[in-house]
Amino acid sequence: MGIVFGGRSGEHEVSLRSARSVMDALNKDRYEIVPIGITREGRWLTDGDPLHTLESMCSAASRGDEDVRERRSRRELLPGVDANGIADVDVLFPVLHGPYGEDGTVQGLFELADIPYVGAGVLGSALAMDKVAMKAVFAAEGLPSAGFVAIMRWEWSEERQPVCARVEQRIGYPCFVKPANLGSSVGVTKVHASSGLPAALDLAARYDRKLLVEKAINAREIECSVLGNDHPVASLPGEVIPRREFYDYEAKYHDDATQLIVPADLPAGKVAEIQALAVRAFTVLDCAGMARADFFVDRVTGQVYINELNTIPGFTAVSMYPRMWAASGLPFPDLLDRVIQLAFDRHHDRGRMSTAYKNDG
Ligand SMILES: Nc1ncnc2c1ncn2[C@@H]1O[C@H](COP(=O)(O)OP(=O)(O)O)[C@@H](O)[C@H]1O
Ligand SMILES: [Mg+2]
Numbered sequence: 001m002g003i004v005f006g007g008r009s010g011e012h013e014v015s016l017r018s019a020r021s022v023m024d025a026l027n028k029d030r031y032e033i034v035p036i037g038i039t040r041e042g043r044w045l046t047d048g049d050p051l052h053t054l055e056s057m058c059s060a061a062s063r064g065d066e067d068v069r070e071r072r073s074r075r076e077l078l079p080g081v082d083a084n085g086i087a088d089v090d091v092l093f094p095v096l097h098g099p100y101g102e103d104g105t106v107q108g109l110f111e112l113a114d115i116p117y118v119g120a121g122v123l124g125s126a127l128a129m130d131k132v133a134m135k136a137v138f139a140a141e142g143l144p145s146a147g148f149v150a151i152m153r154w155e156w157s158e159e160r161q162p163v164c165a166r167v168e169q170r171i172g173y174p175c176f177v178k179p180a181n182l183g184s185s186v187g188v189t190k191v192h193a194s195s196g197l198p199a200a201l202d203l204a205a206r207y208d209r210k211l212l213v214e215k216a217i218n219a220r221e222i223e224c225s226v227l228g229n230d231h232p233v234a235s236l237p238g239e240v241i242p243r244r245e246f247y248d249y250e251a252k253y254h255d256d257a258t259q260l261i262v263p264a265d266l267p268a269g270k271v272a273e274i275q276a277l278a279v280r281a282f283t284v285l286d287c288a289g290m291a292r293a294d295f296f297v298d299r300v301t302g303q304v305y306i307n308e309l310n311t312i313p314g315f316t317a318v319s320m321y322p323r324m325w326a327a328s329g330l331p332f333p334d335l336l337d338r339v340i341q342l343a344f345d346r347h348h349d350r351g352r353m354s355t356a357y358k359n360d361g
Contacts, residue, residue, distance in 0.1 A: 001031050001340065002089035004106070006038040006054045009098030010186050013058055014253065018315035019051055019095045025332045031340075034089050038096070091343050092117040095315055098183045102312040103129035116347035118339045120311040124287040128309040132180045132212055134285065138306055141284040143277060145306050146296065147171060148214040150180070153205045164197055167213045174216040176246075177201055179208035183310070185248045190216060217305060219296035221247060222264055224278040225313070225324040226291050227338060229346050232282050234275035235324040237295075239264035260320060262327045270297070273304055281306050289342045292321045 005019030006012055023033055037050030040061075045053060092115055094106055104126035110117040120128065127133050132150040139145070149170050156163050167175070177200035179187040187207040189200035204211045221242075225235035241259040242251035251258045266274070278293035285291075292313035296305045313321035325335045 001026075002034045002036050002092045004036045004038065004092060004094045004096060004101075005051065006040070007096040007098075007101040007106075008038065008040060008042045009096070009101055010182070011097035011184055012040055012054075014184075014314060014316070015095055015097050015101070016051065016054055016058065018097075018319065021317050021319075021332075022093065022095055022315050022336065023051070026336055027333055030337075036092075038101075042100070089115065091115065091340055093340065093343075094119065094312060097312055097314070099129070099181060102183070102310070103181065116343040118343045119289040120285075120287040120291065121346075124285050124291075125311050127285045128287065128291065128311045129183075130180050130210070131178060131308065132210055134308060135212075137284055138281065141280070143281055143284065143306050144304065146176075146214045146217050148212045151201070151211045151213065153209040153211065156201050156205055156211065160198065163201070164194065167197060168194060171213050171215050176214045176216055177204050178212055178214070179204045180210035180212055181208050184252060185246075188246075188248065190246055217296045217298055218300065219298050219305070220264075221307075222266070222274060222295045222297050222304075223320050223324065224274050224293045224295065225321050225328075226278050226282040226287070226293055227289070227325070227330075227335070227342075228282075229288050229342050229349070232279050232287075234278045234293075235328040235330075236263040237266060237271060237274050238262035238320050238324045238327070239266075240320070260318065260323070262320065262323045266297075270302070270304070277304060277306055281309055285309055287311060288346050290321070290339050292324075 003019055003023060005015045007015055023035070026033060035050045037045040037054045039045065039054065039057065092110055094101060094117060096102060096106060100106065102125060104122040107117065107120070107122045107125050111122060127137060135145050135148055149167060151163055174190060174192050177189045177191055187204045189203055191197050191200045201211060221240045222237045223240060224237040226232050239261040240247055241261065243257040244251045244255060274295055277295070281293050282291050287309065290313070292310045294307040294310065296307055313319065315322060322332045322335055326332060
């Protein structure tokens with residue numbers, strides 16, 4: 001099986017850490033592991049030890065050795081994708097986070113190559129990556145999520161006053177301003193008063209052409225792991241308690257004071273409500289295999305809001321997705337067996353449909 005890691009996203013390093021822990025935990029008697037690395041520039045590496053190569057590039061880049069990072073044109077990169085043959089593996093496990101990995105693009109490539117792969121397909125990946133599209137589906141399906149307005153970057157640059165007025169009238173303060181397509185809290189700002197709104201929108205507009213402003217919820221942050229295809233099941237929930245004002249990039253990757261509590265201390269009724277919402281969110285976004293569902297639970301009213309779904313959650317030694325399964329009685333190596341089996345099941349299921357279509361024609 002091929003493990004794909006690295007990639008052209010801000011979460012490149014997290015991906016390398018996840019890939020390392022997945023490779024360590026996989027049963028070597030059962031799987032022959034083919035490591036497939038993607039550089040920050042998008043080049044695919046299969047020769048030698050790609051994980052080690054990318055890890056060294058990361059440390060070189062953090063030392064400021066710019067020349068170690070390669071510079072290549074897009075034209076040179078594309079042929080690398082088929083030449084470096086993803087075609088020889090039985091199943092692929094994309095351990096990639098963010099754009100160009102978790103957003104349906106790489107999943108489209110695997111579909112074209114007709115290779116089973118772990119996790120959501122093109123549509124589920126794309127919906128879960130775009131916060132505006134995701135929340136529109138949640139709203140249509142009656143799943144509670146924080147009130148929001150969507151703003152296109154061109155609107156913000158051409159009509160700043162009307163955009164601010166719309167935000168204040170529909171959302172108010174405090175609010176969260178975010179780019180629609182990113183992760184790791186990059187470009188996310190909590191805004192407390194109108195004086196902070198323009199800078200927050202300018203920042204988010206640096207990362208995406210689609211932005212959103214959400215009502216801030218004074219909430220506990222609860223997460224829940226989902227596993228399955230047609231009949232997904234939910235794990236025990238966990239809780240994230242950042243020491244900073246919110247769960248920003250620093251709190252996620254650099255702040256040891258962030259507490260990750262598994263399982264979360266919640267009444268049984270709340271656990272059941274969160275698990276049911278996690279499974280529904282997974283289903284309405286047409287996810288497959290695995291996803292981590294993130295919630296806000298209002299500290300005052302107890303109301304549960306779905307925040308987002310992450311279709312390729314972190315798989316590092318301390319990551320919530322595997323930890324919540326371990327706490328629910330599914331150890332890491334068994335979890336990996338399950339997601340890989342689900343990849344084959346889904347591929348088989350889709351293959352069956354297309355054959356039937358041909359026969360009918
Ligand atoms: N509406 C909200 N109310 C309260 N906190 C929020 C809200 N939106 C975002 N946050 C905070 O910002 C963090 C990052 O936002 P999120 O939408 O999860 O983006 P990302 O996809 O980058 O993780 C959340 O984990 C939470 O701490
Ligand atoms: Mg998040």
